[in-house]
Amino acid sequence: xxxxxxxxxxxxxxxxxxxxxxxxxxxxxxxxxxxxxxxxxxxxxxxxxxxxxxxxxxxxxxxxxxxxxxxxxxxxxxxxxxxxxxxxxxxxxxxxxxxxxxxxxxxxxxxxxxxxxxxxxxxxxxxxxxxxxxxxxxxxxxxxxxxxxxxxxxxxxxxxxxxxxxxxxxxxxxxxxxxxxxx
Amino acid sequence: xxxxxxxxxxxxxxxxxxxxxxxxxxxxxxxxxxxxxxxxxxxxxxxxxxxxxxxxxxxxxxxxxxxxxxxxxxxxxxxxxxxxxxxxxxxxxxxxxxxxxxxxxxxxxxxxxxxxxxxxxxxxxxxxxxxxxxxxxxxxxxxxxxxxxxxxxxxxxxxxxxxxxxxxxxxxxxxxxxxxxxxxxxxxxxxxxxxxxxxxxxxxxxxxxxxxxxxxxxxxxxxxxxxxxxxxxxxxxxxxxxxxxxxxxxxxxxxxxxxxxxxxxxxxxxxxxxxxxxxxxxxxxxxxxxxxxxxxxxxxxxxxxxxxxxxxxxxxxxxxxxxxxxxxxxxxxxxxx
Numbered sequence: 001x002x003x004x005x006x007x008x009x010x011x012x013x014x015x016x017x018x019x020x021x022x023x024x025x026x027x028x029x030x031x032x033x034x035x036x037x038x039x040x041x042x043x044x045x046x047x048x049x050x051x052x053x054x055x056x057x058x059x060x061x062x063x064x065x066x067x068x069x070x071x072x073x074x075x076x077x078x079x080x081x082x083x084x085x086x087x088x089x090x091x092x093x094x095x096x097x098x099x100x101x102x103x104x105x106x107x108x109x110x111x112x113x114x115x116x117x118x119x120x121x122x123x124x125x126x127x128x129x130x131x132x133x134x135x136x137x138x139x140x141x142x143x144x145x146x147x148x149x150x151x152x153x154x155x156x157x158x159x160x161x162x163x164x165x166x167x168x169x170x171x172x173x174x175x176x177x178x179x180x181x182x183x
Numbered sequence: 184x185x186x187x188x189x190x191x192x193x194x195x196x197x198x199x200x201x202x203x204x205x206x207x208x209x210x211x212x213x214x215x216x217x218x219x220x221x222x223x224x225x226x227x228x229x230x231x232x233x234x235x236x237x238x239x240x241x242x243x244x245x246x247x248x249x250x251x252x253x254x255x256x257x258x259x260x261x262x263x264x265x266x267x268x269x270x271x272x273x274x275x276x277x278x279x280x281x282x283x284x285x286x287x288x289x290x291x292x293x294x295x296x297x298x299x300x301x302x303x304x305x306x307x308x309x310x311x312x313x314x315x316x317x318x319x320x321x322x323x324x325x326x327x328x329x330x331x332x333x334x335x336x337x338x339x340x341x342x343x344x345x346x347x348x349x350x351x352x353x354x355x356x357x358x359x360x361x362x363x364x365x366x367x368x369x370x371x372x373x374x375x376x377x378x379x380x381x382x383x384x385x386x387x388x389x390x391x392x393x394x395x396x397x398x399x400x401x402x403x404x405x406x407x408x409x410x411x412x413x414x415x416x417x418x419x420x421x422x423x424x425x426x427x428x429x430x431x432x433x434x435x436x437x438x439x440x441x442x443x444x445x446x447x448x449x450x451x452x453x454x455x456x457x458x459x460x461x462x463x464x465x466x467x468x469x470x471x472x473x474x475x476x477x478x479x480x481x482x483x484x485x486x487x488x489x490x491x492x493x494x495x496x497x498x499x500x501x502x503x504x505x506x507x508x509x510x511x512x513x514x515x516x517x518x519x520x
Contacts (some may be wrong), residue, residue, distance in 0.1 A: 115472040121502055126418060
């Protein structure tokens, strides 16, 4: 018995295309060399402010996670080591080595790590793809889900003087797409 | 249904992490159930569950809001490893847990003899489905509540209720789990780790996803292919019992055991309450805070509406279901498949 993908939307699939395209349009004009210092700051800031996250990862803190926002022009590699956190952007067409990978629309990934969208539901509807070390992915998902408050706020807090505008921009996109999500 | 026809049931909700426990209580849970970060519970998954310190903090939070915290110690100790389960029971008492949920008779015997005042619930993992079996646990170990297997109709539940001296807890939402709970060895056969003794169903370390260029997804557990999903098909959990298999007697691959579908008894809530169900259980300690918040809030409102004599308005939970499908399973009919 085959199941066809249902008409009911999951995640941001049914949001108007122009909304879903906002992150790509904004981030595609940012050179990676400009983005990288921000990513460094995000990694350090999250490591400092969310120490329990790393305890939950257990043996997976030295794994290389590929985070692939499929609608953005780059991919990210994360090594969630609390002492030396690593978050780096690579061009989408380059070769990147990793142990475990998670792929999905940027807004879905963002909303999932902020605990506003259920990862299993995204997986069931094929809006989230998992490759490589599944145990490492499950551990990261559960560790992020235990973070109190908004981890996205923590991330935008790493933007320093730009954290206000960055947070505002993200909240606008999330609010506009949230009306199109069932959960 | 009038408000006087039944007692207000307790809404028992899953908590895989402290944050999920807080989300459940904030959404209206009367009780949360959780487990330790080891083999003593049946959701021993990576990154999930509680340390002793987190149990203590969560107990404070839950009790401060008038709710209860239950500890699942619901796996079966292998020979020579009983100390881990004994330690879990000791921890529950030390940290003010309101009840332990047990499955193994050795664990139940230890808890009842060492801590007679500790409230004990019989886990679904014990697979007690007859009045005789349930009465045995009540008489021997002082069990106060039984979590019934998901293989009984509502009328059978009502019949059991009339013949047992303890409360009944029934699943109302989540993984259907139609296999005989506590006796499934499929994961053990394929991977060497046990759902019942290690608390690990479909060990994530043995799960492999391979998607081809066309978007077709192949799911494997160890060396076994469980399913192949076409690019437009929704997927399910990577468990053997939800797999789709080919055999010479069938022209198409078919679900040999269960199907990827989620139990949703929201429409049967009044019937369950009339049948004598004391507590309504939501499955899903492995799910996210988003799931917990949405499902708990929906059932909180439904139960409160029914209690007020109103027709329950149930939020649409289809987006959270496995395979985008819901079922009332055996609760309505034994021939539900």
